[in-house]
Amino acid sequence: MTTPAMEIDAVDVGFGPPGQRTEVLSNINLSVNKNEFVAIIGFSGSGKSTLMNLLAGIQPPSTGAVRMNGEPVLRPGPERGILFQNYSLLPWLSVYGNIDLAVKQVFPAKSTSERKEYIQRYIDMVSLSGSEWKKPAELSGGMRQRLSLARTLAMQPEVLLLDEPLSALDALTRANLQDEIIRIWEEDRRTVIMITNDVDEAVLMADRIVALTPGPEATLGKSFPVTLDRPRDRTTLNFNPEFIKLRNEVTKYMVGINHEAKKLRVSADLPLPDLMPIDFNSYDRKPRLAEDLSVTTSESTSVAKTENHELVGAADE
Template identity: 50%
Template sequence: MTKPLISIEALARRYPAPGGTETTVFENVWLPIAKGEFVCLIGHSGCGKTTILNVLAGLDQPSAGVVIVDGREISGPSLDRAVIFQGHSLLPWMSVMGNIAFAVTSRHPDWPKDKVRAHCQKYIDVVHLTGSEHKKPAELSGGMKQRVGIARALAIEPKMLLMDEPFSALDALTRGSLQDEVRRICTETEQTVFMITHDVDEAMLLADKIVLMTNGPGAKIAEIVENTLPKDRRRTDIHKHDSYYALRNHLLDFLVTRSKTFASEIAGKSYDPRRPPLVRPGETAAAAPPEIAPARAASA
């Protein structure tokens, strides 16, 4: 098995509770992510999705376990990991070019201004904002602001792109357009992505693998779903593929029913958190993934 770029190992997050006890949000989470893989995490509120993303970003510390990125243990924020939040998080006094250049100069402080500007322009063009370089955030629509956030994240050329429901506040047409852009960009650049979403259709369009979390507290990975739709899928014809309804119904059934009953399903059965079930709806069930061997890593 190829060594994963990202390895989440025995991750847990607990918070103090009244009476000197603890509330466990999630426990013993194991997940490998290969280079160039687009992974979506789905689960109900309270299962710790954003907490896991914050740990990956280095913005939060786990109560137990580690995250290894390219052989190094995460110990804090890094420019190797870029985050796109639900809000655009742009600096309002800077232009589109200025917001992206701020990130690029943080990554490459030794670059001359002309090289920084040319590098920024490349990603402004990629997200189709050519001509808006000198506009301030107040002059942009919500979708355009998110495009700037995407360009800023990609411009630092991170090893991992983290996305926390970045399109949830947008109208349907803008959201669909940006989803198409993200899929195109990430496919062309082979960008490794970890994304949180509540939108089943979004996950089906974007993800190579969809990770299903049970309800919290005490949430765990119930299974990993491999996307059985063709790699060249498009929004306009995704519903025409043979495995579309099998995949969609499987995800919806989990969210509506199995996310609540999973604990009782595995009672008395063998469940290995290092090898959560790997399923391919619409096709013959896949074999369980190999057990994740804990990695020895340097601090990052």
């Protein structure tokens, strides 16, 4: 068996001081083969971004290990290009400048003219030609994400990590960009791990879909292989029975695990305290005892705690 391009081995991630620790991810196991396109699908708040940071090396695992080609991932690096959800462009640099920063850092040996040609190739690849000297603020959302994509691709990463790359875009731009990413990916296939909350997107783009159960203590659930032929055409795909079947299957599974998770949670109804207005005639107007005070405070904190728990648990959309 060959070593997987990207591997997550029994990883737990938790935050907070001991005692009040919240486990965001627990017992995650994932293995991605070379040149495979894996989509991880999950509800928002289930720890998707933490999973992405884990893969990138920005967030170290609490236990377990993340490995790339068998080597443990200890810190972020250009070999794992990450496409952030909110573009992460540097607003004081132009389109060219943003890419140039990455290229200069990753390929310091390139001469100025080589670099120029190289950068131009990536700008053309994401159809941003003509906007080389615009600042990110002058670009639309789709153009910004395209620029971000160009910057990531220009680093020639072995593994491409897409962190909900299209979730901030409108539906039409998103469809456009999906096609573009697929086109570029098909040109030179490399390992891609994409996180998304859109089932259609996952089915359309990925080779394999892995579900992430809702947090806390999110873990990876069932895995669905996508065997649709490539290139996949979104117009005809809608009538493809296999596509429809797979989409329904995934959706059903996701709704199911969400339902399960909800059942596991404490009832969402907070019991209202049974209070009656005080009858001031019978009320003994003495200062309250310190004991009374302490009792009330401890009560209120316990209420706050349950509330807090509810907020963490409410991970559905």
